[in-house]
Amino acid sequence: MTPDAGAPSRERIAEAAGRLRGVARRTPLLSSPYLDEIAGRPLWVKAECLQHTGSFKFRGGWAALTALPEGTKGVLTYSSGNHAQGVARAAEMLGLPAVIVMPHDAPAQKRNNTAAMGAEIVGYDRHGEDREAIGGPMARERGLHLVKPYDDPDVIAGQASVGLEIAEQAAEAGIAGGTVIVCCGGGGLTAGTALAFEEAAPGFTVRPAEPDGYDDVTRSLAAGHRMANQARPPSLCDAILTPVPGEITFPIMHRLCGPGLAVTDDEALHAMALAFARLKLVLEPGGAVALAAALFHGDALADGPVIAVATGGNVEADIFAEALRRFPV
C-alpha cells in the first residue's frame, strides 16, 4: 500500500508520463528580470497556459482516458471548464463520447470550447445543486466512465507530469532547490506535483496557492484534516473554486506540501497584467494565483528561488482588459 490511500504509485506516474510524451506539450519555464525584481528573488513561471486546451487539465484527461479498459463506451465528468476542455479534447482525439456536467454560470469561452470539441454539456446550478450527486448516477445510468476532476489516481498521475517536467527544467536551468507554488482547487495538480518532486527533486517544497475565501486547502493543511469553504464569496478565479480538498489529494498534500497561501482577486489580476507585459502570456485569474503569491507574498516564503505554475489562460476578454486597465505596467 502507498503511504497515501488512493495515491498513484511511482510506476503509475511514470506510465502516465510515458503516455503523455509527444502528446502533451512540454511547456516552457520562463522568467523575467522585472519579475525577479518585484519578487526579490529568482522567479520562474511554468507556462501551462500554453498546454493544449489552455490549461494543464489536458494532461490528467489524457492520462485518465488512455488508462480506461477496452470497450469503454464513453466518459462523464463535472467541471467548470478547464477539466471539461481537457477531457473533451482527449475524448475527441480518442474517438470517445464525453458528457460534461457544467455549471450554468461557467465562462462562455469555456462552455463554447467544450461544446466545439463535440462534448455533450449538461448544465446545473452551482449554488443549489451538487455536481457529484448529478454526475455519479448519470454516469451509471448511461454506462459512462466517471472521470473525477482530481480524486482519480490516473488524473493525479497525469498532472504529476507537470512536476516531472519542472524538475527536469529546473535542473537544466541550474536551480537546485526552492519553492514550487501551484494554483490549487481540489488538489490534483498540487498533489501530483508534490509526488513528482518527492521522487525527482526532493530539494523543492510544493506550496498550494488559493483564492481568498476558497482557502480550504490552506486551512485544512493547518488543521490536519479536511475543512470545507463556508461563505463562498464571489471570486474571479472560477477554475479553482472547489468546496473542499479531495479525499485522495489531501493526504498527499498533507504529507508533502508546505503551508498554503491565499491571494486576493486584485493580486491575481495584477499578476495577469505583469504576465502580459513581462512574459507575453495570457493567464486567467485562477491560473495566476501562484504567480501572485510568488510576487506579492514573498514574506511567507522561504528564501531562495520560486517556481510558480501558471495553470491556465482561459480568460474572457473583458476580464483580461480589466486587469490591464487596473494594473498598468
Next chain:
Amino acid sequence: MTPDAGAPSRERIAEAAGRLRGVARRTPLLSSPYLDEIAGRPLWVKAECLQHTGSFKFRGGWAALTALPEGTKGVLTYSSGNHAQGVARAAEMLGLPAVIVMPHDAPAQKRNNTAAMGAEIVGYDRHGEDREAIGGPMARERGLHLVKPYDDPDVIAGQASVGLEIAEQAAEAGIAGGTVIVCCGGGGLTAGTALAFEEAAPGFTVRPAEPDGYDDVTRSLAAGHRMANQARPPSLCDAILTPVPGEITFPIMHRLCGPGLAVTDDEALHAMALAFARLKLVLEPGGAVALAAALFHGDALADGPVIAVATGGNVEADIFAEALRRFPV
C-alpha cells in the same frame, strides 16, 4: 564568396547557433484546431514573443555582440524598440555599454525597457531625420561598434537560429514541408530563416509578410531590385516599418523566398485577438502580421501546412485591449 554578398556562411550560422545554445530560449511551436479551421489547413505558430526581451531580436543581438573583437568599448545601434531591447539585454549580460538611437515616438514600453537594461537612449525624429546618418558618425566619434539591426552578417546568423529551430521542431511534429511566413521589416529574420531552411529543410518556402503601406520587400521581390516605401501611412506595426529592404538581406530573400504578403492593421489586430484566445500568447501588431497572412490570405499560399513566426509581443496595453474589443472571439 557566398552567392549573396555579405550573407553569413553556413559555418557562421552554425557558430551563432552554438553561442546562442542555452542562452536564447527554444521557443515552442504551437497550434490550435480553431486556428487550423480558420486557415483551412494545418497552421503552426513559432512563439518568438516568448524569447528574452519579448522578441526574436535578442538572438541577433547576442550573436553580434559575442562575435565582437576583444577590447570592444561598447556598441551603438538604431531601433524602434525590439532590436534595441535585444541589444541592450545582450550588452547588459556581457557588461558592455550600449547606446541606442531610437525615434521619439517609439512605444513607451519599449523605450522604458531599453533604459531599464542600462542602455543610453538618443532620441531622433523618425519623420525628419535619418537614423543611419545619426548612428554611423556617433559610433565613430564615441569609439563604439555599430550593430545594424539587419544588415549585419552576425545579426542575420543569429536570427537564422529561429529557422534552425523551426526545422527541428517541424521534423519532430512530422511536418515534411510547407510554407513559413515571417514578419518582415528590414529582412534580417526573413533572410536568416531562409538561409537556415535552405540548409536544414529545403522542402519549405519562406515568405515575408509586411504591413500594408510598408510592403517594400514584397514589391522589391516582384521587381527584382530594392524599392523604397513612399507614402509611409500611419501603422500600428511599429516593429517592422523599415524604409527599404536591406542591402545584405535583399539578395538572400530574392534568391530564396517566395512572394511577399501584405496585411492590414485590422488583420493584424484580429490575429492578435485570436492568438490571445487560442494560443494564450501576447503578440504585438508587427509580430502578428505573419499569423494574419496565414489566417486571412490563404488564397495566396500554396497548399499544405503553414508555419507563422510570431516575432514579438511588446505591445502597449491599450492597443491590446482594442484588439480584444474589436475582434471578439
